[in-house]
Amino acid sequence: MIKLESIKNMRIDLRSDTVTLPTPEMRRYMASAPVGDDVFGEDPTINELQQRICQLTGKEAALFVPSGTMSNQIAIKAHTQPGDEVICEYGCHIFNFEGGAPAMLSGVQLHPLKGERGVITADQVKPVIRSSDHHNPRTALIEIENTHNRAGGAIFPFEHIMNLRRLADEYSLRMHLDGARLWNAHIATGIAIVDWCRPIDSISLCFSKGLGAPVGSILCGGAEFIERAHRYRKMVGGGMRQAGVLAAAALYAVEHHVQRLEEDHRRARELAEFLVNLGVSVDLTATQTNIVIADLPLNAAKFCRQLADAGILALPISTTRVRFVTHLNVGDEELESAKLVIKKVIFGK
Numbered sequence: 001m002i003k004l005e006s007i008k009n010m011r012i013d014l015r016s017d018t019v020t021l022p023t024p025e026m027r028r029y030m031a032s033a034p035v036g037d038d039v040f041g042e043d044p045t046i047n048e049l050q051q052r053i054c055q056l057t058g059k060e061a062a063l064f065v066p067s068g069t070m071s072n073q074i075a076i077k078a079h080t081q082p083g084d085e086v087i088c089e090y091g092c093h094i095f096n097f098e099g100g101a102p103a104m105l106s107g108v109q110l111h112p113l114k115g116e117r118g119v120i121t122a123d124q125v126k127p128v129i130r131s132s133d134h135h136n137p138r139t140a141l142i143e144i145e146n147t148h149n150r151a152g153g154a155i156f157p158f159e160h161i162m163n164l165r166r167l168a169d170e171y172s173l174r175m176h177l178d179g180a181r182l183w184n185a186h187i188a189t190g191i192a193i194v195d196w197c198r199p200i201d202s203i204s205l206c207f208s209k210g211l212g213a214p215v216g217s218i219l220c221g222g223a224e225f226i227e228r229a230h231r232y233r234k235m236v237g238g239g240m241r242q243a244g245v246l247a248a249a250a251l252y253a254v255e256h257h258v259q260r261l262e263e264d265h266r267r268a269r270e271l272a273e274f275l276v277n278l279g280v281s282v283d284l285t286a287t288q289t290n291i292v293i294a295d296l297p298l299n300a301a302k303f304c305r306q307l308a309d310a311g312i313l314a315l316p317i318s319t320t321r322v323r324f325v326t327h328l329n330v331g332d333e334e335l336e337s338a339k340l341v342i343k344k345v346i347f348g349k
């Protein structure tokens with residue numbers, strides 16, 4: 001039986017799956033990794049990771065990069081010319097959380113569309129594709145996010161991706177997927193990573209979210225595209241030397257931490273249902289993976305401060321909304337503790 005007093009001395013961090021810590025086994029694997037100078041293409045562990053991801057995604061080439069942001073941004077750069085337009089969803093990461101980088105690094109403008117649970121459909125996209133009239137920017141790229149962070153980890157349904165692909169082909173557009181959490185979509189749907197990736201030109205995958213690696217993302221796509229992206233990685237200072245120790249963490253995570261995401265999904269579901277039973281508003285239909293977004297009848301920042309005082313960290317994402325994310329370092333016991341504290345903060349007992 002968990003007691004409230006004992007939780008106070010704990011720190012259960014539900015703000016994000018980016019807070020995960022490398023496990024002792026992962027650290028051992030990192031320590032034993034052979035390394036070399038990757039700027040010369042000579043780091044055997046990075047080369048192994050890139051090959052492994054090509055196998056997993058069915059793409060010709062892959063490039064290890066320090067972060068999901070860099071991966072998305074060099075993808076945008078490699079797909080576009082300055083003055084182009086990129087169609088994306090209003091709540092997506094590249095539009096909201098990458099510091100305005102598409103404008104600065106690629107000189108492109110984003111054309112965000114309001115999607116439902118992060119999903120934009122071909123019917124929405126078709127009318128905003130620009131004609132070749134010289135007044136218009138040139139539509140170059142469709143960007144989607146799967147799973148969608150802001151939409152509470154919702155999955156982009158596969159048939160909608162196929163519809164977008166057909167549209168993209170009709171208008172000679174490219175498609176980029178921010179698949180920071182594509183692993184979660186794979187586990188939740190049973191659709192293989194290779195199948196998710198097939199209709200898409202370039203995909204960014206992260207190792208440092210639910211997979212629990214300390215650092216690293218990978219961009220994959222066609223060989224020529226990755227060749228261009230490689231040049232842009234250089235320009236933004238993303239060439240890393242003996243980074244095989246980091247690639248080893250990613251390799252370890254891909255082998256050992258993908259299937260276990262189903263536990264995170266189960267716990268997120270449990271938390272979402274618990275909140276609903278307390279009378280808190282949660283879109284259970286959107287709670288498909290490891291993220292729970294609660295809409296509170298209280299000030300979210302204040303609520304999170306009260307939770308933090310009792311040892312539980314959650315993220316206020318608007319004045320009334322709070323995000324909870326389950327991950328590698330949140331087991332059943334941590335979840336029970338979090339539930340106790342949440343109930344106490346809401347009801348004062």
Ligand SMILES: Cc1ncc(COP(=O)(O)O)c(C=O)c1O
Pocket residue numbers: 018066067068069070093145147148149178180181206208217
């Ligand atoms: C959907 C999505 N894309 C990209 C990123 C960026 O990843 P990074 O923090 O490694 O730059 C994040 C980070 O949380 C994310 O949630």
